[in-house]
Amino acid sequence: MDSKKEVVLILSGGLDSSTLLYKLLDEGKDVTALSFNYGQKASIEIERASEICKMNDVNHFVFDIQNIVDLLSSSLTDKDNDNVQEPINTVVPSRNTILLELATAFAISNEKQEVYYGAIKADIGDYPDTTPEFLKQINELNKVNNYEYIPICAPFINTDKKDVVKEALKLGVPIEKTWSCYVNNDGTPCGECFSCRSRIKAIEEAKKELGMD
Template sequence: MAKVVVIYSGGMDSFTVLHRALRDGHEVYALSFNYGQRHVKELEVAHQVTTQLGLPHKIVDITAINELIANSSLTSSDVDIPEGHYEEVSMKSTVVPNRNMILLSLAIGYAVSIEAQAVYYGAHSGDHAIYPDCRPEFVKRMNDVSQIANYQPIEIAVPYLDCDKGEILKDGLAMGLDYRQTWTCYNGREKACGKCGACVERLEAFAANQVTDPLPYE
Protein backbone atom coordinates (compact mmCIF):
# COMPACT_ATOMS: atom_id res chain seq x y z
CA MET A 1 0.00 0.00 0.00
CA ALA A 2 1.54 3.28 -1.13
CA LYS A 3 1.30 6.37 1.02
CA VAL A 4 0.08 9.41 -0.95
CA VAL A 5 -0.84 13.03 -0.33
CA VAL A 6 -4.07 14.28 -1.94
CA ILE A 7 -4.54 18.02 -2.38
CA TYR A 8 -8.17 18.18 -1.32
CA SER A 9 -10.08 21.43 -1.72
CA GLY A 10 -13.52 20.08 -0.90
CA GLY A 11 -14.72 20.54 -4.51
CA MET A 12 -16.17 17.77 -6.64
CA ASP A 13 -12.96 17.16 -8.62
CA SER A 14 -10.69 16.73 -5.61
CA PHE A 15 -13.45 14.76 -3.83
CA THR A 16 -13.38 12.30 -6.72
CA VAL A 17 -9.56 12.24 -6.76
CA LEU A 18 -9.55 11.52 -3.02
CA HIS A 19 -11.81 8.51 -3.48
CA ARG A 20 -9.94 7.38 -6.59
CA ALA A 21 -6.74 7.24 -4.52
CA LEU A 22 -8.56 5.26 -1.83
CA ARG A 23 -10.08 2.93 -4.41
CA ASP A 24 -6.63 2.29 -5.84
CA GLY A 25 -5.58 1.02 -2.42
CA HIS A 26 -3.42 3.92 -1.27
CA GLU A 27 -2.90 5.18 2.26
CA VAL A 28 -4.26 8.70 1.85
CA TYR A 29 -3.19 11.87 3.65
CA ALA A 30 -5.49 14.75 2.72
CA LEU A 31 -4.09 18.27 2.52
CA SER A 32 -6.20 21.44 2.18
CA PHE A 33 -5.18 25.08 1.97
CA ASN A 34 -6.80 28.25 3.19
CA TYR A 35 -5.35 30.80 0.78
CA GLY A 36 -8.01 33.43 1.50
CA GLN A 37 -10.52 32.05 -1.00
CA ARG A 38 -13.98 33.59 -0.81
CA HIS A 39 -15.48 30.12 -1.07
CA VAL A 40 -13.82 29.00 2.19
CA LYS A 41 -16.97 26.92 2.75
CA GLU A 42 -15.24 24.22 0.68
CA LEU A 43 -12.78 23.69 3.55
CA GLU A 44 -15.62 23.01 5.98
CA VAL A 45 -16.93 20.36 3.59
CA ALA A 46 -13.45 18.86 3.25
CA HIS A 47 -13.13 18.60 7.03
CA GLN A 48 -16.50 16.84 7.30
CA VAL A 49 -15.62 14.30 4.61
CA THR A 50 -12.19 13.40 5.96
CA THR A 51 -13.59 13.11 9.49
CA GLN A 52 -16.28 10.75 8.22
CA LEU A 53 -13.69 8.67 6.35
CA GLY A 54 -11.24 8.71 9.28
CA LEU A 55 -8.44 10.11 7.12
CA PRO A 56 -5.50 12.22 8.30
CA HIS A 57 -6.28 15.77 7.17
CA LYS A 58 -4.36 19.01 7.48
CA ILE A 59 -5.81 22.43 6.68
CA VAL A 60 -2.90 24.83 6.25
CA ASP A 61 -3.37 28.58 6.56
CA ILE A 62 -1.36 30.32 3.83
CA THR A 63 -3.46 33.50 3.69
CA ALA A 64 -0.30 35.57 4.18
CA ILE A 65 0.56 35.00 0.52
CA ASN A 66 -2.27 37.34 -0.49
CA GLU A 67 0.11 40.21 0.17
CA LEU A 68 1.97 38.94 -2.89
CA ILE A 69 -0.67 37.41 -5.19
CA ALA A 70 -3.59 39.82 -5.25
CA ASN A 71 -6.19 40.82 -7.88
CA SER A 72 -7.92 37.45 -8.26
CA SER A 73 -11.70 37.47 -7.92
CA LEU A 74 -11.39 34.31 -5.83
CA THR A 75 -9.46 36.09 -3.10
CA SER A 76 -10.33 39.78 -3.40
CA SER A 77 -13.71 41.20 -2.39
CA ASP A 78 -12.92 44.18 -4.62
CA VAL A 79 -13.18 42.04 -7.76
CA ASP A 80 -16.56 40.61 -8.78
CA ILE A 81 -16.88 36.88 -9.40
CA PRO A 82 -17.58 36.58 -13.16
CA GLU A 83 -20.58 34.68 -14.42
CA GLY A 84 -20.60 32.37 -17.41
CA HIS A 85 -18.53 29.54 -18.85
CA TYR A 86 -14.85 28.81 -18.16
CA GLU A 87 -13.92 29.31 -21.79
CA GLU A 88 -14.91 32.99 -21.65
CA VAL A 89 -12.07 35.50 -21.31
CA SER A 90 -13.76 37.06 -18.27
CA MET A 91 -12.92 33.91 -16.29
CA LYS A 92 -9.26 34.91 -16.25
CA SER A 93 -10.09 37.04 -13.22
CA THR A 94 -10.48 33.78 -11.26
CA VAL A 95 -6.83 32.87 -11.80
CA VAL A 96 -4.85 33.02 -8.55
CA PRO A 97 -1.25 33.75 -9.63
CA ASN A 98 0.97 30.67 -9.38
CA ARG A 99 -1.53 28.93 -7.07
CA ASN A 100 -0.96 25.33 -8.09
CA MET A 101 2.82 25.67 -8.14
CA ILE A 102 2.67 26.99 -4.59
CA LEU A 103 0.24 24.33 -3.38
CA LEU A 104 2.12 21.52 -5.12
CA SER A 105 5.43 22.69 -3.67
CA LEU A 106 4.00 22.58 -0.15
CA ALA A 107 2.35 19.22 -0.79
CA ILE A 108 5.60 17.78 -2.14
CA GLY A 109 7.40 18.94 0.99
CA TYR A 110 4.71 17.27 3.12
CA ALA A 111 4.98 14.08 1.06
CA VAL A 112 8.75 13.95 1.60
CA SER A 113 8.35 14.51 5.34
CA ILE A 114 5.89 11.62 5.77
CA GLU A 115 7.72 9.41 3.24
CA ALA A 116 4.84 9.34 0.77
CA GLN A 117 5.37 8.36 -2.85
CA ALA A 118 3.06 10.73 -4.71
CA VAL A 119 0.98 13.89 -4.61
CA TYR A 120 -2.45 13.73 -6.24
CA TYR A 121 -4.31 16.77 -7.53
CA GLY A 122 -7.42 17.30 -9.60
CA ALA A 123 -6.42 19.18 -12.75
CA HIS A 124 -8.63 18.27 -15.70
CA SER A 125 -9.18 19.21 -19.33
CA GLY A 126 -12.00 21.62 -18.55
CA ASP A 127 -9.50 23.84 -16.76
CA HIS A 128 -7.00 23.97 -19.64
CA ALA A 129 -8.56 26.97 -21.40
CA ILE A 130 -8.20 29.39 -18.47
CA TYR A 131 -5.77 27.90 -15.95
CA PRO A 132 -2.16 27.47 -17.16
CA ASP A 133 -1.29 25.51 -14.00
CA CYS A 134 -3.77 22.78 -14.91
CA ARG A 135 -2.38 22.09 -18.39
CA PRO A 136 -0.43 18.94 -19.32
CA GLU A 137 2.79 20.85 -20.01
CA PHE A 138 2.72 22.35 -16.51
CA VAL A 139 2.02 18.99 -14.89
CA LYS A 140 4.86 17.34 -16.83
CA ARG A 141 7.40 19.96 -15.82
CA MET A 142 6.29 20.00 -12.20
CA ASN A 143 6.59 16.22 -12.15
CA ASP A 144 10.09 16.45 -13.65
CA VAL A 145 11.15 18.95 -10.97
CA SER A 146 9.52 16.90 -8.22
CA GLN A 147 11.72 13.95 -9.17
CA ILE A 148 14.92 15.90 -8.47
CA ALA A 149 13.99 18.56 -5.89
CA ASN A 150 14.58 16.24 -2.92
CA TYR A 151 16.53 13.10 -2.10
CA GLN A 152 13.18 11.32 -2.33
CA PRO A 153 11.49 11.60 -5.76
CA ILE A 154 7.78 12.38 -5.57
CA GLU A 155 5.36 11.65 -8.41
CA ILE A 156 2.73 14.24 -9.35
CA ALA A 157 -0.35 12.10 -10.02
CA VAL A 158 -3.17 13.67 -12.03
CA PRO A 159 -5.65 10.86 -12.79
CA TYR A 160 -8.16 13.09 -14.61
CA LEU A 161 -5.81 15.33 -16.58
CA ASP A 162 -7.32 14.36 -19.93
CA CYS A 163 -10.91 14.13 -18.69
CA ASP A 164 -13.59 16.80 -18.54
CA LYS A 165 -15.77 17.35 -15.49
CA GLY A 166 -18.52 15.15 -16.89
CA GLU A 167 -16.11 12.23 -17.18
CA ILE A 168 -14.82 12.84 -13.66
CA LEU A 169 -18.38 12.82 -12.36
CA LYS A 170 -19.13 9.64 -14.30
CA ASP A 171 -16.23 7.89 -12.55
CA GLY A 172 -17.36 9.22 -9.18
CA LEU A 173 -20.94 8.06 -9.72
CA ALA A 174 -19.60 4.62 -10.68
CA MET A 175 -17.84 4.61 -7.30
CA GLY A 176 -21.15 5.45 -5.63
CA LEU A 177 -20.02 8.86 -4.38
CA ASP A 178 -22.43 11.33 -2.81
CA TYR A 179 -21.81 14.76 -4.31
CA ARG A 180 -23.82 16.44 -1.57
CA GLN A 181 -20.50 16.17 0.24
CA THR A 182 -18.84 18.71 -2.06
CA TRP A 183 -18.84 22.45 -2.60
CA THR A 184 -18.05 24.02 -5.96
CA CYS A 185 -19.52 27.54 -6.10
CA TYR A 186 -17.01 30.42 -6.04
CA ASN A 187 -19.50 32.47 -4.01
CA GLY A 188 -19.33 31.01 -0.52
CA ARG A 189 -22.97 31.70 0.31
CA GLU A 190 -25.55 29.39 1.88
CA LYS A 191 -26.62 28.04 -1.53
CA ALA A 192 -24.69 27.70 -4.79
CA CYS A 193 -25.22 30.63 -7.18
CA GLY A 194 -25.60 28.54 -10.34
CA LYS A 195 -24.03 31.31 -12.44
CA CYS A 196 -20.27 31.41 -11.76
CA GLY A 197 -17.92 29.38 -13.96
CA ALA A 198 -17.57 26.65 -11.34
CA CYS A 199 -21.34 26.23 -11.00
CA VAL A 200 -21.95 26.34 -14.76
CA GLU A 201 -19.38 23.62 -15.43
CA ARG A 202 -20.68 21.52 -12.51
CA LEU A 203 -24.27 21.71 -13.76
CA GLU A 204 -23.11 20.79 -17.27
CA ALA A 205 -21.35 17.72 -15.84
CA PHE A 206 -24.52 16.53 -14.10
CA ALA A 207 -26.60 17.19 -17.21
CA ALA A 208 -24.12 15.20 -19.31
CA ASN A 209 -24.61 12.25 -16.96
CA GLN A 210 -28.39 12.74 -16.87
CA VAL A 211 -28.32 13.13 -13.10
CA THR A 212 -29.70 15.94 -10.94
CA ASP A 213 -27.14 17.84 -8.89
CA PRO A 214 -28.03 17.24 -5.21
CA LEU A 215 -26.80 20.67 -4.06
CA PRO A 216 -29.36 23.45 -3.48
CA TYR A 217 -29.09 26.46 -5.80
CA GLU A 218 -30.25 30.04 -5.40
Template sequence: MSQKVVVIYSGGMDSFTVLNKALQQGLDVSALSFNYGQRHVKELDVAANVCKSLEIPHKIVDITAINSLLAGSSLTDDIDIPEGHYEQESMKSTVVPNRNMILLSLAIGYAVSENAQAVYYGAHSGDHAIYPDCRPEFVRQMNVVSKLANYDPVEVVAPYLDVDKNAILADGLKMGLDYSNTWTCYNGRDKACGKCGACIERLEAFAANEQSDPLSYE
Protein backbone atom coordinates (compact mmCIF):
# COMPACT_ATOMS: atom_id res chain seq x y z
CA MET A 1 0.00 0.00 0.00
CA SER A 2 1.51 3.35 -1.07
CA GLN A 3 2.16 6.15 1.40
CA LYS A 4 -0.60 8.75 1.53
CA VAL A 5 0.47 12.40 1.34
CA VAL A 6 -1.10 15.84 1.05
CA VAL A 7 0.51 18.26 -1.42
CA ILE A 8 -0.05 21.99 -0.93
CA TYR A 9 -0.67 22.90 -4.54
CA SER A 10 -0.89 26.55 -5.57
CA GLY A 11 -0.95 26.02 -9.32
CA GLY A 12 2.54 27.51 -9.73
CA MET A 13 5.69 25.94 -11.17
CA ASP A 14 7.21 24.73 -7.93
CA SER A 15 4.13 23.05 -6.46
CA PHE A 16 3.25 21.62 -9.89
CA THR A 17 6.65 19.92 -9.97
CA VAL A 18 6.30 18.71 -6.35
CA LEU A 19 2.83 17.33 -7.12
CA ASN A 20 4.04 15.37 -10.12
CA LYS A 21 7.20 14.21 -8.38
CA ALA A 22 5.08 12.73 -5.58
CA LEU A 23 2.86 11.01 -8.14
CA GLN A 24 5.81 9.60 -10.07
CA GLN A 25 7.23 8.24 -6.82
CA GLY A 26 4.06 6.20 -6.48
CA LEU A 27 2.63 8.15 -3.53
CA ASP A 28 -1.12 8.35 -2.93
CA VAL A 29 -1.60 12.10 -3.41
CA SER A 30 -4.37 14.47 -2.33
CA ALA A 31 -3.91 18.07 -3.47
CA LEU A 32 -4.87 21.05 -1.32
CA SER A 33 -5.13 24.64 -2.58
CA PHE A 34 -6.00 27.82 -0.70
CA ASN A 35 -7.84 30.96 -1.70
CA TYR A 36 -6.37 33.48 0.72
CA GLY A 37 -7.43 36.51 -1.30
CA GLN A 38 -4.40 36.52 -3.60
CA ARG A 39 -4.83 38.78 -6.61
CA HIS A 40 -3.36 36.01 -8.78
CA VAL A 41 -6.34 33.77 -7.96
CA LYS A 42 -6.08 32.56 -11.57
CA GLU A 43 -3.54 30.03 -10.26
CA LEU A 44 -6.39 28.18 -8.53
CA ASP A 45 -8.22 27.62 -11.83
CA VAL A 46 -4.99 26.22 -13.27
CA ALA A 47 -4.59 23.95 -10.23
CA ALA A 48 -8.15 22.65 -10.54
CA ASN A 49 -7.70 21.83 -14.23
CA VAL A 50 -4.45 19.95 -13.58
CA CYS A 51 -5.92 17.88 -10.75
CA LYS A 52 -8.94 17.04 -12.88
CA SER A 53 -6.71 15.85 -15.72
CA LEU A 54 -4.60 13.79 -13.29
CA GLU A 55 -7.76 12.42 -11.66
CA ILE A 56 -6.54 13.09 -8.12
CA PRO A 57 -8.54 14.39 -5.12
CA HIS A 58 -8.35 18.18 -4.88
CA LYS A 59 -9.76 20.62 -2.37
CA ILE A 60 -9.75 24.40 -2.75
CA VAL A 61 -10.31 25.99 0.66
CA ASP A 62 -11.54 29.57 1.00
CA ILE A 63 -9.67 31.27 3.85
CA THR A 64 -10.17 34.83 2.61
CA ALA A 65 -11.76 35.73 5.97
CA ILE A 66 -8.28 35.86 7.53
CA ASN A 67 -7.27 38.76 5.28
CA SER A 68 -8.40 41.28 7.87
CA LEU A 69 -5.61 39.93 10.09
CA LEU A 70 -2.86 39.84 7.45
CA ALA A 71 -2.54 43.36 6.12
CA GLY A 72 0.36 44.88 4.23
CA SER A 73 1.13 42.44 1.42
CA SER A 74 0.92 43.52 -2.21
CA LEU A 75 -0.42 40.03 -3.01
CA THR A 76 -3.59 40.60 -0.99
CA ASP A 77 -3.94 44.36 -0.36
CA ASP A 78 -4.53 47.28 -2.72
CA ILE A 79 -0.78 47.81 -3.13
CA ASP A 80 0.98 47.73 -6.49
CA ILE A 81 2.92 44.57 -7.25
CA PRO A 82 6.59 45.61 -7.37
CA GLU A 83 8.58 45.02 -10.51
CA GLY A 84 12.10 43.64 -10.46
CA HIS A 85 14.13 40.76 -9.11
CA TYR A 86 13.53 39.03 -5.77
CA GLU A 87 16.91 40.31 -4.60
CA GLN A 88 15.49 43.84 -4.51
CA GLU A 89 14.22 45.23 -1.21
CA SER A 90 10.89 46.19 -2.81
CA MET A 91 9.95 42.53 -3.25
CA LYS A 92 9.46 42.21 0.51
CA SER A 93 6.03 43.74 -0.04
CA THR A 94 4.96 40.37 -1.52
CA VAL A 95 5.39 38.64 1.85
CA VAL A 96 2.03 37.58 3.30
CA PRO A 97 2.49 37.53 7.11
CA ASN A 98 2.89 33.98 8.43
CA ARG A 99 1.32 32.50 5.28
CA ASN A 100 3.14 29.19 5.12
CA MET A 101 2.74 28.45 8.83
CA ILE A 102 -1.01 28.98 8.44
CA LEU A 103 -1.27 26.90 5.26
CA LEU A 104 0.92 24.13 6.63
CA SER A 105 -1.11 23.98 9.84
CA LEU A 106 -4.31 23.55 7.87
CA ALA A 107 -2.70 20.99 5.57
CA ILE A 108 -1.36 19.01 8.54
CA GLY A 109 -4.84 18.94 10.06
CA TYR A 110 -6.22 17.69 6.74
CA ALA A 111 -3.46 15.06 6.55
CA VAL A 112 -4.34 13.76 10.02
CA SER A 113 -8.02 13.51 9.09
CA GLU A 114 -7.13 11.66 5.88
CA ASN A 115 -4.63 9.32 7.60
CA ALA A 116 -1.84 10.77 5.46
CA GLN A 117 1.75 10.50 6.65
CA ALA A 118 3.22 13.68 5.18
CA VAL A 119 2.55 17.16 3.83
CA TYR A 120 4.61 18.28 0.82
CA TYR A 121 5.18 21.89 -0.25
CA GLY A 122 7.35 23.71 -2.75
CA ALA A 123 9.78 25.86 -0.73
CA HIS A 124 13.15 26.24 -2.48
CA SER A 125 16.47 28.00 -2.01
CA GLY A 126 15.52 30.92 -4.26
CA ASP A 127 12.85 31.86 -1.72
CA HIS A 128 15.16 31.86 1.31
CA ALA A 129 16.29 35.48 1.04
CA ILE A 130 12.82 37.01 0.71
CA TYR A 131 10.41 34.60 2.43
CA PRO A 132 11.28 33.63 6.02
CA ASP A 133 8.74 30.78 5.96
CA CYS A 134 10.59 29.04 3.13
CA ARG A 135 13.95 28.85 4.94
CA PRO A 136 15.43 25.48 5.96
CA GLU A 137 15.28 26.29 9.68
CA PHE A 138 11.55 27.07 9.39
CA VAL A 139 10.84 23.81 7.56
CA ARG A 140 12.88 21.81 10.08
CA GLN A 141 11.12 23.35 13.07
CA MET A 142 7.69 23.07 11.46
CA ASN A 143 8.41 19.39 10.92
CA VAL A 144 9.27 18.99 14.61
CA VAL A 145 6.11 20.81 15.72
CA SER A 146 3.95 18.84 13.29
CA LYS A 147 5.14 15.55 14.73
CA LEU A 148 4.37 16.78 18.25
CA ALA A 149 0.98 18.30 17.53
CA ASN A 150 -1.01 15.14 16.83
CA TYR A 151 -1.23 11.53 18.00
CA ASP A 152 -0.29 10.45 14.48
CA PRO A 153 2.92 12.23 13.40
CA VAL A 154 2.82 14.03 10.06
CA GLU A 155 6.11 14.84 8.34
CA VAL A 156 6.61 18.20 6.60
CA VAL A 157 8.52 17.63 3.37
CA ALA A 158 9.99 20.23 1.00
CA PRO A 159 11.69 18.14 -1.74
CA TYR A 160 13.39 21.14 -3.35
CA LEU A 161 14.37 23.03 -0.20
CA ASP A 162 18.08 23.12 -1.02
CA VAL A 163 17.91 23.84 -4.77
CA ASP A 164 16.72 26.80 -6.84
CA LYS A 165 13.99 27.18 -9.45
CA ASN A 166 16.46 26.37 -12.25
CA ALA A 167 16.98 22.91 -10.73
CA ILE A 168 13.27 22.44 -10.07
CA LEU A 169 12.47 23.17 -13.71
CA ALA A 170 15.29 20.88 -14.86
CA ASP A 171 13.82 18.05 -12.79
CA GLY A 172 10.34 18.73 -14.12
CA LEU A 173 11.54 18.78 -17.71
CA LYS A 174 13.25 15.45 -17.05
CA MET A 175 9.88 14.14 -15.89
CA GLY A 176 8.34 15.39 -19.13
CA LEU A 177 6.09 17.97 -17.47
CA ASP A 178 4.18 20.57 -19.48
CA TYR A 179 4.63 23.96 -17.81
CA SER A 180 1.88 25.57 -19.84
CA ASN A 181 -0.26 24.02 -17.09
CA THR A 182 1.11 26.44 -14.47
CA TRP A 183 0.63 30.08 -13.48
CA THR A 184 3.39 32.11 -11.85
CA CYS A 185 2.70 35.83 -12.34
CA TYR A 186 1.63 37.79 -9.26
CA ASN A 187 -0.69 39.89 -11.43
CA GLY A 188 -3.83 37.89 -12.19
CA ARG A 189 -4.34 39.21 -15.70
CA ASP A 190 -4.90 37.27 -18.94
CA LYS A 191 -1.19 37.17 -19.72
CA ALA A 192 1.83 37.10 -17.43
CA CYS A 193 3.40 40.53 -16.88
CA GLY A 194 7.01 39.42 -17.27
CA LYS A 195 8.15 42.13 -14.85
CA CYS A 196 7.31 40.98 -11.32
CA GLY A 197 9.82 38.95 -9.31
CA ALA A 198 7.89 35.72 -9.89
CA CYS A 199 7.88 36.17 -13.68
CA ILE A 200 11.55 37.19 -13.81
CA GLU A 201 12.63 34.15 -11.78
CA ARG A 202 10.51 31.88 -13.98
CA LEU A 203 11.95 33.33 -17.21
CA GLU A 204 15.50 33.01 -15.83
CA ALA A 205 14.85 29.34 -15.05
CA PHE A 206 13.69 28.62 -18.60
CA ALA A 207 16.70 30.50 -20.00
CA ALA A 208 19.07 28.56 -17.72
CA ASN A 209 17.56 25.32 -19.05
CA GLU A 210 17.74 26.58 -22.66
CA GLN A 211 13.98 26.24 -23.04
CA SER A 212 11.21 28.61 -24.07
CA ASP A 213 8.49 29.40 -21.57
CA PRO A 214 5.17 28.15 -22.99
CA LEU A 215 3.19 30.95 -21.30
CA SER A 216 2.22 34.16 -23.13
CA TYR A 217 3.58 37.46 -21.80
CA GLU A 218 2.37 41.03 -22.09
Protein backbone atom coordinates (compact mmCIF):
# COMPACT_ATOMS: atom_id res chain seq x y z
CA MET A 1 0.00 0.00 0.00
CA ASP A 2 1.36 3.42 -0.94
CA SER A 3 2.27 5.73 1.92
CA LYS A 4 0.26 8.89 2.38
CA LYS A 5 1.48 12.02 0.64
CA GLU A 6 2.89 14.30 3.32
CA VAL A 7 1.86 17.92 2.79
CA VAL A 8 1.96 21.27 4.55
CA LEU A 9 -1.09 23.51 4.84
CA ILE A 10 -1.11 27.16 5.89
CA LEU A 11 -4.12 27.20 8.21
CA SER A 12 -5.45 30.58 9.25
CA GLY A 13 -8.46 29.20 11.10
CA GLY A 14 -10.78 30.77 8.53
CA LEU A 15 -13.50 29.07 6.52
CA ASP A 16 -11.48 28.55 3.33
CA SER A 17 -8.29 27.09 4.80
CA SER A 18 -10.26 24.97 7.28
CA THR A 19 -12.33 23.52 4.44
CA LEU A 20 -9.13 22.81 2.55
CA LEU A 21 -7.81 20.95 5.61
CA TYR A 22 -10.86 18.69 5.58
CA LYS A 23 -10.55 18.19 1.82
CA LEU A 24 -6.90 17.13 2.09
CA LEU A 25 -7.69 14.75 4.94
CA ASP A 26 -10.61 13.33 2.95
CA GLU A 27 -8.19 12.69 0.09
CA GLY A 28 -6.00 10.67 2.43
CA LYS A 29 -3.11 13.10 2.74
CA ASP A 30 -0.94 13.36 5.83
CA VAL A 31 -1.31 17.04 6.73
CA THR A 32 0.88 19.23 8.88
CA ALA A 33 -0.75 22.60 9.53
CA LEU A 34 1.14 25.85 10.02
CA SER A 35 -0.29 29.05 11.48
CA PHE A 36 1.52 32.36 11.76
CA ASN A 37 1.20 35.16 14.26
CA TYR A 38 2.27 38.12 12.13
CA GLY A 39 0.72 40.76 14.37
CA GLN A 40 -2.84 40.44 13.10
CA LYS A 41 -5.39 42.02 15.41
CA ALA A 42 -7.74 39.04 15.14
CA SER A 43 -5.29 36.59 16.68
CA ILE A 44 -8.25 34.48 17.82
CA GLU A 45 -8.06 32.85 14.39
CA ILE A 46 -4.95 30.98 15.55
CA GLU A 47 -6.85 29.60 18.54
CA ARG A 48 -9.58 28.38 16.18
CA ALA A 49 -7.00 26.77 13.89
CA SER A 50 -5.49 24.95 16.86
CA GLU A 51 -8.91 23.73 18.00
CA ILE A 52 -9.80 22.42 14.55
CA CYS A 53 -6.48 20.60 14.29
CA LYS A 54 -7.00 18.95 17.67
CA MET A 55 -10.42 17.77 16.52
CA ASN A 56 -8.77 16.00 13.58
CA ASP A 57 -5.54 14.85 15.26
CA VAL A 58 -3.50 17.02 12.89
CA ASN A 59 -0.01 18.24 13.81
CA HIS A 60 -0.18 22.00 14.18
CA PHE A 61 2.72 24.42 14.50
CA VAL A 62 2.29 28.11 15.36
CA PHE A 63 5.14 30.42 14.40
CA ASP A 64 5.47 33.81 16.02
CA ILE A 65 6.75 36.31 13.45
CA GLN A 66 4.95 39.36 14.82
CA ASN A 67 8.25 41.23 15.12
CA ILE A 68 7.88 41.96 11.39
CA VAL A 69 4.53 43.70 11.90
CA ASP A 70 6.08 47.11 11.17
CA LEU A 71 6.86 45.86 7.66
CA LEU A 72 3.26 44.78 7.03
CA SER A 73 1.20 47.95 7.19
CA SER A 74 -2.49 47.09 6.87
CA SER A 75 -5.77 47.65 8.66
CA LEU A 76 -5.40 44.04 9.82
CA THR A 77 -2.24 44.89 11.73
CA ASP A 78 -2.37 48.65 12.45
CA LYS A 79 -4.10 49.30 15.76
CA ASP A 80 -5.05 52.82 14.70
CA ASN A 81 -6.51 51.79 11.33
CA ASP A 82 -10.08 50.51 11.47
CA ASN A 83 -10.82 50.66 7.73
CA VAL A 84 -11.80 47.06 7.00
CA GLN A 85 -14.77 47.70 4.73
CA GLU A 86 -12.92 47.43 1.41
CA PRO A 87 -10.45 44.72 0.34
CA ILE A 88 -7.69 47.13 -0.70
CA ASN A 89 -7.40 48.39 2.86
CA THR A 90 -7.03 44.87 4.27
CA VAL A 91 -4.21 43.80 1.97
CA VAL A 92 -1.15 42.86 4.02
CA PRO A 93 1.90 43.62 1.82
CA SER A 94 3.51 40.43 0.46
CA ARG A 95 1.86 38.34 3.19
CA ASN A 96 1.26 35.21 1.15
CA THR A 97 4.69 35.39 -0.46
CA ILE A 98 6.31 35.53 2.97
CA LEU A 99 4.15 32.82 4.52
CA LEU A 100 4.32 30.48 1.53
CA GLU A 101 8.10 30.69 1.39
CA LEU A 102 8.31 30.00 5.12
CA ALA A 103 6.00 27.02 4.59
CA THR A 104 8.19 25.88 1.69
CA ALA A 105 11.29 26.06 3.88
CA PHE A 106 9.44 24.03 6.53
CA ALA A 107 8.40 21.47 3.91
CA ILE A 108 11.96 21.04 2.63
CA SER A 109 13.39 20.83 6.15
CA ASN A 110 10.82 18.22 7.19
CA GLU A 111 10.69 16.19 3.95
CA LYS A 112 7.15 17.15 2.99
CA GLN A 113 6.03 16.95 -0.62
CA GLU A 114 3.65 19.87 -1.22
CA VAL A 115 2.49 23.17 0.27
CA TYR A 116 -1.17 24.24 0.23
CA TYR A 117 -3.02 27.47 0.93
CA GLY A 118 -6.69 28.44 0.78
CA ALA A 119 -6.85 31.04 -1.99
CA ILE A 120 -10.30 31.17 -3.61
CA LYS A 121 -11.78 32.67 -6.76
CA ALA A 122 -13.78 35.27 -4.84
CA ASP A 123 -10.53 36.90 -3.76
CA ILE A 124 -9.37 37.56 -7.32
CA GLY A 125 -9.35 41.29 -7.99
CA ASP A 126 -9.31 41.91 -4.24
CA TYR A 127 -6.05 40.30 -3.19
CA PRO A 128 -3.17 40.09 -5.70
CA ASP A 129 -1.56 37.13 -3.94
CA THR A 130 -4.60 34.86 -4.37
CA THR A 131 -4.71 34.90 -8.17
CA PRO A 132 -3.78 32.14 -10.62
CA GLU A 133 -1.01 34.41 -11.94
CA PHE A 134 0.49 34.74 -8.46
CA LEU A 135 0.28 30.96 -7.96
CA LYS A 136 2.05 30.39 -11.27
CA GLN A 137 4.80 32.88 -10.50
CA ILE A 138 5.51 31.70 -6.96
CA ASN A 139 5.83 28.15 -8.27
CA GLU A 140 8.30 29.43 -10.86
CA LEU A 141 10.22 31.01 -7.97
CA ASN A 142 10.19 27.74 -6.04
CA LYS A 143 11.71 25.94 -9.03
CA VAL A 144 14.84 28.08 -8.76
CA ASN A 145 14.72 29.04 -5.08
CA ASN A 146 16.10 25.79 -3.63
CA TYR A 147 17.79 22.61 -4.80
CA GLU A 148 14.48 20.82 -4.20
CA TYR A 149 11.25 21.98 -5.86
CA ILE A 150 8.24 21.99 -3.57
CA PRO A 151 5.02 22.79 -5.46
CA ILE A 152 2.56 25.25 -3.96
CA CYS A 153 -1.06 24.23 -4.50
CA ALA A 154 -4.33 26.13 -4.20
CA PRO A 155 -7.20 23.74 -5.09
CA PHE A 156 -9.89 26.39 -4.52
CA ILE A 157 -8.27 29.12 -6.62
CA ASN A 158 -11.00 28.81 -9.28
CA THR A 159 -13.81 28.13 -6.78
CA ASP A 160 -16.38 30.68 -5.60
CA LYS A 161 -16.75 31.11 -1.84
CA LYS A 162 -20.30 29.78 -1.85
CA ASP A 163 -19.02 26.59 -3.46
CA VAL A 164 -16.31 26.35 -0.80
CA VAL A 165 -19.14 26.54 1.75
CA LYS A 166 -20.93 23.71 -0.06
CA GLU A 167 -17.74 21.66 0.17
CA ALA A 168 -17.47 22.50 3.86
CA LEU A 169 -21.02 21.33 4.49
CA LYS A 170 -20.38 18.12 2.56
CA LEU A 171 -17.17 17.37 4.47
CA GLY A 172 -18.60 18.20 7.87
CA VAL A 173 -16.40 21.20 8.55
CA PRO A 174 -17.38 22.86 11.86
CA ILE A 175 -18.09 26.19 10.17
CA GLU A 176 -19.14 27.75 13.47
CA LYS A 177 -15.63 27.19 14.83
CA THR A 178 -13.87 28.88 11.91
CA TRP A 179 -12.98 32.55 12.26
CA SER A 180 -13.15 35.16 9.50
CA CYS A 181 -13.69 38.50 11.26
CA TYR A 182 -11.01 41.15 10.77
CA VAL A 183 -12.12 43.30 13.71
CA ASN A 184 -13.22 41.52 16.85
CA ASN A 185 -11.00 39.24 18.90
CA ASP A 186 -13.48 38.25 21.59
CA GLY A 187 -15.32 35.37 19.94
CA THR A 188 -18.14 37.48 18.49
CA PRO A 189 -17.71 38.39 14.77
CA CYS A 190 -18.51 42.01 13.95
CA GLY A 191 -20.64 41.03 10.94
CA GLU A 192 -19.73 44.25 9.15
CA CYS A 193 -16.12 44.00 7.92
CA PHE A 194 -15.40 42.87 4.38
CA SER A 195 -14.52 39.33 5.48
CA CYS A 196 -17.62 38.92 7.63
CA ARG A 197 -19.87 40.21 4.84
CA SER A 198 -18.42 37.87 2.21
CA ARG A 199 -18.65 34.93 4.60
CA ILE A 200 -22.28 35.62 5.53
CA LYS A 201 -23.25 36.07 1.88
CA ALA A 202 -21.51 32.84 0.81
CA ILE A 203 -23.13 30.79 3.56
CA GLU A 204 -26.57 32.18 2.73
CA GLU A 205 -26.13 31.51 -1.01
CA ALA A 206 -24.79 28.00 -0.46
CA LYS A 207 -27.61 27.01 1.89
CA LYS A 208 -30.21 28.47 -0.47
CA GLU A 209 -28.84 26.50 -3.43
CA LEU A 210 -28.78 23.36 -1.28
CA GLY A 211 -32.34 23.97 -0.10
CA MET A 212 -31.22 24.45 3.50
CA ASP A 213 -32.58 27.98 4.07
